[in-house]
Amino acid sequence: MSGKGYQTLLECRRRGFHLRGHGFTVDQIAIVLSLDHDVAPLRLYRYAAGLTAAQAVATFNALESTGAAPLRESRLYEYESWPESGRRPPARVLRLLAQIYxxxxAQLLAAETQATYSSGDQELLRV
Incomplete structure (x- = not known):
């Protein structure tokens, strides 16, 4: 992780810990963090949950039960960078990441990004 990205993570984890101590939910923490950091919602929620990429990936792989290839940190970073770059995260991946976070x-994507998913996938994101 780059120096700036790591510093952002540390700041967000510190602030998130403080806000959780005051009873803020992850959704509320993500809103507060978004005021100071121009980060895609998927990455912002990981930060709001106080998780490193390694922690998120380990939890994802422990919970994932479809037999798909394990998630790697590099792929998580690609998902977090989309749509500016990287790869589009599948709806099933977003559902599991939402559970972890x-x-x-639907909170993990901007509304205009959600609209690019098929109607079936959009339904999965609403459930």
């Missing part, structure tokens, strides 16, 4: 899957 303690939010609803």
């Amino acid at each position: 303690g939010t609803h899957p």
Whole structure:
């Protein structure tokens, strides 16, 4: 992780820990963090949950039960960079990441980005 990205993560983790101590939810913490950091929602929610990429990937792989190839940190970073770059995260991945982060899957994407998914995938993101 680059120096600036790591510093952002540390700041967000510190601030998130403080806000959780005051009873803020992950969704509320993500809103607060978004005021100071121009980060895509998927990465912002990982930060709001206080997780490193390694922690998120380890939890994802422990919970993933479809037999798909394990998630790697590099792929998580690609998902977090989309749509500016990287890869589009599948709806099933977003659902599991939302579970890990303690939010609803639709929160992990901007509304205009959600609209690029098929109607079936959009339904998965709403459930």
